[in-house]
Amino acid sequence: MTGISKTYGGTLACDDVDLTVRAGEVHALLGENGAGKSTLMRVLSGDVTDHHGTVAIEGRPTRFGSPHDAQRAGIAMIPQELDLVPGLSIAANIFLGRELRTRAGIIDVRRMNRETGDLLARTGITLDPKRHVGELRTGEQQLVAIAKALALDAKVLIMDEPTSALSPAEVTRMFAVITELRAAGAGIVYISHRMEEISRIADRATVLRNGRVAAAFATADLTVAQVTEALVGRPVQALFRTEHGSTGRELLRLTDFALRPRRTRPGRREPDGVSLSVRAGEIVGLGGLLGSGRTELLETLFGAGTPGRRHGELRVRDRVVRPRRPRQAMRLGMALVPEDRRISGLALSHSIRANTVLSIVDRIAVGGYVPRKRETGAVRRVVDELKIKIGGLGDAANTLSGGNQQKIVLGRALLTEPSLLLLDEPTRGVDVGAKAEIYQLLREAAGRGIGILLASSEPAELVGLCDRVVVLHDGRSVRELDTRDAGEAELLAAAMGEGRTAAAVGGES
Ligand SMILES: Nc1ncnc2c1ncn2[C@@H]1O[C@H](COP(=O)(O)OP(=O)(O)OP(=O)(O)O)[C@@H](O)[C@H]1O
Ligand SMILES: [Mg+2]
Structure with missing residues (x-):
């Protein structure tokens, strides 16, 4: 060329x-x-x-x-x-x-x-x-x-x-x-x-x-x-922080949580015995192989998964809840950034402005209207904080490069100031420099008392950013690692199924 x-x-x-x-x-x-x-x-x-x-x-x-x-x-x-x-x-x-x-x-x-x-x-x-x-x-x-x-x-x-x-x-x-x-x-x-x-x-x-x-x-x-x-183009400091934050009250607790779908959907690995907790100020990672059920778990928590009966227990701030629609989950203070931004994340043909304010209209409205200045202020904040490269706020979302689209979806979720943030591959397609900024923003959000549950396929991200990592295998939580003393090697071993009973491992191959 x-x-x-x-x-x-x-x-x-x-x-x-x-x-x-x-x-x-x-x-x-x-x-x-x-x-x-x-x-x-x-x-x-x-x-x-x-x-x-x-x-x-x-x-x-x-x-x-x-x-x-x-x-x-x-x-x-x-x-x-x-x-x-x-x-x-x-x-x-x-x-x-x-x-x-x-x-x-x-x-x-x-x-x-x-x-x-x-x-x-x-x-x-x-x-x-x-x-x-x-x-x-x-x-x-x-x-x-x-x-x-x-x-x-x-x-x-x-x-x-x-x-x-x-x-x-x-x-x-x-x-x-x-x-x-x-x-x-x-x-x-x-x-x-x-x-x-x-x-x-x-x-x-x-x-x-x-x-x-x-x-x-x-x-x-x-x-x-x-x-x-x-x-x-210059030396980069370490991507990740080293210290762990202090934590507050428990925001989320799952005990042997499972979903028995009314009608099974092919290829989905529904939650089948997940136990974990997320406290205020904590970033908890979800690890596992492709198909281990990370996405399905986040969707189910957010009321956006397959309809069906839940087993075990789901508690949000100590109350047993059963969100069946995203609206209900949002009322409980949850926000979800989905894995595929094009399906449930972005309205691609709409403007960057519209896509960004979409989720916070209720919060910034005054007597049923959103003053233009407030709207612009909110959108500008996302664009500046995440250093999103755009032409104008009125440009359609599909004129953005892939990584910049991802930043819009994430920035919008942060704007809603949820108490529990569910993230599915939040830095997918994001460049290394911007990743460091996103990690910083997530740390700050946790510092303000937000609890974060984050699914990622990148071991470095799980080990480097999260306080603890829960590893899923076949829809089940099989291990929990404290990232202060466990590294990528342990994480990989757990994801591959080490630590389960020999019979279960043998039964799969
Ligand atoms: N269809 C389009 N209409 C208008 N602008 C576009 C379009 N496609 C790309 N651009 C712009 O061209 C520039 C280069 O985008 P490109 O998608 O090639 O970046 P990239 O290097 O692939 O980024 P990423 O790592 O995020 O995928 C960006 O400023 C982007 O906004
Ligand atoms: Mg690209």
Whole structure:
């Protein structure tokens, strides 16, 4: 790619960028939220066509008119915001637009299902190819998107934050696939805000800053700290605090809490024996593998899960409660930041202003009206505190980069000043610098007496930020770790199921 520039309205998203990707390398594309990484890759994958500069494939200049053109030239992309069709099966998604047919020209569903099963197996996941994509968790959807890209057998594979919802075990499996592809001569562009992934998998890296190339280097032998420094452009202090805060009264207590759904929904791991507590001023982590039931637990607590009978006990501030709707949970002082910001977090076509004030209208209204000045003040506070990179408050949320959308969702939840904050992968897709700011904000919120229950697939985040971590396995709390004396290794071991009875472990394999 030579001299690539692309503007959106007044924003120069890419500014005269050069990038070379070689056969048999993993090329990391780094940069803060809004730096222009996704835009550059959307040019390469034929999704953005009104750009300046040229793209040459194997030395031949080309001009892509559509993603289809790019695919024919051997380029496949796993986009940051997945473009799977929720109402279609996994197999139908994977073969969308290139359905397999029998010799008689009839769509060969059986063969598509079989090949889908093989592709999924390569990514290390067992899912029924006939299941609808809309039923899958974000992490599972990411694996389906990876399988879909593998099906294209591309020369150049672009992965835009493929692991932002994956746990270490799934990431390791995916890296094995990447290593295979690299050995077979593919060129891979890898975008991620998880620095340890970059030093593990990348051969070279290019850093974008404000749409321009700020640095390019070989990553072999670089430590995580060195990669981080190259990205941020200055030495970074530790991401995490070391001291634990003081705690107040108990806000939440679950005792052998379980949900027996009225109708089981495929692929969901409902709470099945969870015991934990969260005190005011405390950050409690939820760890576990993909599918261990973290999301389902948070949703159930917030009254947004599968309808059904609850067993065991759920206490909020010492009162037994059974929230069945988010409204009831909100009245109890809870707020939830969901895992998938596009489904339940953001109204993408609405303005940043509307998305931010949405949840606090009641609180800032005066006699039924929200004075414009108050509204602007509240929205400005979120944007400034979280350093969200935006054009104007009136711009639609979908003009923001992925990480900046995440910051809006989180900032909005903080604005509601809940007493109990439920967070599902709160820093998904957020750059390292902004992560440090978010951790700081969460610490401050806890300092004001808010209790936080936080699900994360990043062990470093759980161990570094939380006071305690409760590990889920198959919907059950299997261990609780005090992060003052337990590290990532213990956390991983507990997530893999160590510590349960031998029979239970054996019964699964
Ligand atoms: N469809 C769009 N309309 C208007 N502006 C856009 C659009 N897409 C991206 N931008 C802007 O272009 C700039 C670069 O965004 P881009 O999505 O490429 O960033 P990124 O490096 O991928 O960030 P992140 O790490 O958060 O995903 C940002 O300022 C963003 O707001
Ligand atoms: Mg992006």
